[in-house]
Amino acid sequence: xxxxxxxxxxxxxxxxxxxxxxxxxxxxxxxxxxxxxxxxxxxxxxxxxxxxxxxxxxxxxxxxxxxxxxxxxxxxxxxxxxxxxxxxxxxxxxxxxxxxxxxxxxxxxxxxxxxxxxxxxxxxxxxxxxxxxxxxxxxxxxxxxxxxxxxxxxxxxxxxxxxxxxxxxxxxxxxxxxxxxxxxxxxxxxxxxxxxxxxxxxxxxxxxxxxxxxxxxxxxxxxxxxxxxxxxxxxxxxxxxxxxxxxxxxxxxxxxxxxxxxxxxxxxxxxxxxxxxxxxxxxxxxxxxxxxxxxxxxxxxxxxxxxxxxxxxxxxxxxxxxxxxxxxxxxxxxxxxxxxxxxxxxxxxxxxxxxxxxxxxxxxxxxxxxxxxxxxxxxxxxxxxxxxxxxxxxxxxxxxxxxxxxxxxxxxxxxxxxxxxxxxxxxxxxxxxxxxxxxxxxxxxxxxxxxxxxxxxxxxxxxxxxxxxxxxxxxxxxxxxxxxxxxxxxxxxxxxxxxxxxxxxxxxxxxxxxxxxxxxxxxxxxxxxxxxxxxxxxxxxxxxxxxxxxxxxxxxxxxxxxxxxxxxxxxxxxxxxxxxxxxxxxx
Amino acid sequence: xxxxxxxxxxxxxxxxxxxxxxxxxxxxxxxxxxxxxxxxxxxxxxxxxxxxxxxxxxxxxxxxxxxxxxxxxxxxxxxxxxxxxxxxxxxxxxxxxxxxxxxxxxxxxxxxxxxxxxxxxxxxxxxxxxxxxxxxxxxxxxxxxxxxxxxxxxxxxxxxxxxxxxxxxxxxxxxxxxxxxxxxxxxx
Numbered sequence: 128x129x130x131x132x133x134x135x136x137x138x139x140x141x142x143x144x145x146x147x148x149x150x151x152x153x154x155x156x157x158x159x160x161x162x163x164x165x166x167x168x169x170x171x172x173x174x175x176x177x178x179x180x181x182x183x184x185x186x187x188x189x190x191x192x193x194x195x196x197x198x199x200x201x202x203x204x205x206x207x208x209x210x211x212x213x214x215x216x217x218x219x220x221x222x223x224x225x226x227x228x229x230x231x232x233x234x235x236x237x238x239x240x241x242x243x244x245x246x247x248x249x250x251x252x253x254x255x256x257x258x259x260x261x262x263x264x265x266x267x268x269x270x271x272x273x274x275x276x277x278x279x280x281x282x283x284x285x286x287x288x289x290x291x292x293x294x295x296x297x298x299x300x301x302x303x304x305x306x307x308x309x310x311x312x313x314x315x316x317x318x319x320x321x322x323x324x325x326x327x328x329x330x331x332x333x334x335x336x337x338x339x340x341x342x343x344x345x346x347x348x349x350x351x352x353x354x355x356x357x358x359x360x361x362x363x364x365x366x367x368x369x370x371x372x373x374x375x376x377x378x379x380x381x382x383x384x385x386x387x388x389x390x391x392x393x394x395x396x397x398x399x400x401x402x403x404x405x406x407x408x409x410x411x412x413x414x415x416x417x418x419x420x421x422x423x424x425x426x427x428x429x430x431x432x433x434x435x436x437x438x439x440x441x442x443x444x445x446x447x448x449x450x451x452x453x454x455x456x457x458x459x460x461x462x463x464x465x466x467x468x469x470x471x472x473x474x475x476x477x478x479x480x481x482x483x484x485x486x487x488x489x490x491x492x493x494x495x496x497x498x499x500x501x502x503x504x505x506x507x508x509x510x511x512x513x514x515x516x517x518x519x520x521x522x523x524x525x526x527x528x529x530x531x532x533x534x535x536x537x538x539x540x541x542x543x544x545x546x547x548x549x550x551x552x553x554x555x556x557x558x559x560x561x562x563x564x565x566x567x568x569x570x571x572x573x574x575x576x577x578x579x580x581x582x583x584x585x586x587x588x589x590x591x592x593x594x595x596x597x598x599x600x601x602x603x604x605x606x607x608x609x610x611x612x613x614x615x616x617x618x619x620x621x622x623x624x625x626x627x628x629x630x631x632x633x634x635x636x637x638x639x640x641x642x643x644x645x646x647x648x649x650x651x652x653x654x655x656x657x658x659x660x661x662x663x664x665x666x667x668x669x670x671x672x673x674x675x676x677x678x679x680x681x682x683x684x685x686x687x688x689x690x691x692x693x694x695x696x697x698x699x700x701x702x703x704x705x706x707x708x709x710x711x712x713x714x
Numbered sequence: 715x716x717x718x719x720x721x722x723x724x725x726x727x728x729x730x731x732x733x734x735x736x737x738x739x740x741x742x743x744x745x746x747x748x749x750x751x752x753x754x755x756x757x758x759x760x761x762x763x764x765x766x767x768x769x770x771x772x773x774x775x776x777x778x779x780x781x782x783x784x785x786x787x788x789x790x791x792x793x794x795x796x797x798x799x800x801x802x803x804x805x806x807x808x809x810x811x812x813x814x815x816x817x818x819x820x821x822x823x824x825x826x827x828x829x830x831x832x833x834x835x836x837x838x839x840x841x842x843x844x845x846x847x848x849x850x851x852x853x854x855x856x857x858x859x860x861x862x863x864x865x866x867x868x869x870x871x872x873x874x875x876x877x878x879x880x881x882x883x884x885x886x887x888x889x890x891x892x893x894x895x896x897x898x899x900x901x902x
Contacts, residue, residue, distance in 0.1 A: 142762060221813035222816045452822075
């Protein structure tokens, strides 16, 4: 064998050896470069790894100064960590799949500012108009309109308006038109008229007596008796009709008084029952900012969790680096999968700075190709205990994301509740908050509830609008408001993450309304109640007077008239059917 | 020192038109394909094993890497067409299931396009360049090889190389009759 033919291979082997040696020596920068490339391909923004140290045979990687830019906001980091350690599974590397079996990231920070833009050259940079609006709501300006609305709904309920609309006083004012005295006088005249009828009937009766029974003896007198009887009868009927009319008037009058009395009592009941302090609107006014900010903060976390997931479709690499096609379909495992990564860092929640630790499970670059949803579990350490569990399920056509937060003992430094131009209530510093949140987003539709249990509260009305009594009323409310020690609020969420609607359901408004009821409106209530009693009394008196003074007389007169009519009828029948047998016989 | 000189001689001794053309072809392919693909390093390995001229490969690699930037849309279109072809999809699917294939990034439109274009252009490029080297290239190559810079880097002294032995006519024509074109080639 001619060795000289292959001798050229020796320097080439040396070259290859040197290349491999330099690769081995420089494996860390090469891995760093691969990591940068892969991360940038997944996130669509710059990724920096300050230092990478590897132990390839065992699949261990140590990363220092990890900075991954936010593709939406290139001047911010999506996340940064001072140090990270990951344990790679070696077998999937043969298929160019990076599976991080376990790992740890320390001093993790989210949204830290960058000194230079994190946008990749040629990569689409989102401008502010394209990005969903950062929904930091201006609760203060919203509060002023809520406060105004609260005052507006108070204004229609005015004691004077209610009392002015009472009907019984109006009846009392117009009672001259039909006074009981007038009725009595009328009845007296009727009585006199009836009394005059009786002698006339007696006279007729006498003229028709036995001794004068024979009409032939005095035919003229018999005819006169018949005429008199007819006249008496007509007068009796007229009187009876007049009395009946009077009776009808009395019944109408009585009904009018009864109805007026009922109306007024109801009106005054409304005044005493409907306190000018609607619990619902009071809840909205008092809790809108304090708890709305907590809700908003939780939703911001949710938004952050959602936006932190790699979205290969959204941040598709441009033509300059080609397009990667997957041929394994849904069964192909994702290119990058973090099975478990322990994280530890700092953040803010509910206005409190807190250190947190947690674990991220099943974070995949192609979530659809992984059987488990992405799960983020965080626990705040230190004074506050906050447990956050976020699950981001992107396996189906519709994204289903859930966020559960539990804060068993969170100091509540909400400061003042409400709004200074309507109602402002301050809270004591020792109050505690137990919060539970359960929010779900399916597609874009957000639903969920957040329950806040406040305990050890010490409320004090600092300011109250003059429209509802001002400082004097506030002083009276403060005497009773101290009884409120705890309250619970449930916030119902609807809409979308970017346009979320809150509905507050709390017992604070009811408790406050009860306190206000016993103080602020007690005076009004007393007036109204007194008035109601007066009206009831007047109405009863009026009706009883009508009963006794008028109806009794009417009944008496009617009895007498009936007797007269009865007698008239008897006499009439006597005239019409004369007793022929008692007449003297004509011989 | 003796060994080093021998090594230098071995490296610099591969300069026949075929070896130059082979180096150029491999260099072109390597230059076209994105460097994060295992294909590049496989081709590099082959290049080191075969008797191809490394200087030609290096120069061709640099030039074609520059050209690749301009040809990116073509690579992308061709690669995407092939990858999305329904006929070839089962093949890609089978290939993708093989270990290490993932590192070639064959599923990337640019890698696929540049590799296929490089592969198809390799044969004509090899033949054309071989003829060209046979006609004009050896003298140019020798001048280039004998330049001070290459002598300093590769350490080759200004000496007669194997080309002279293989193509004496070419040598004569190129050196002594620079204006005379189309010398008769003698294969082998």
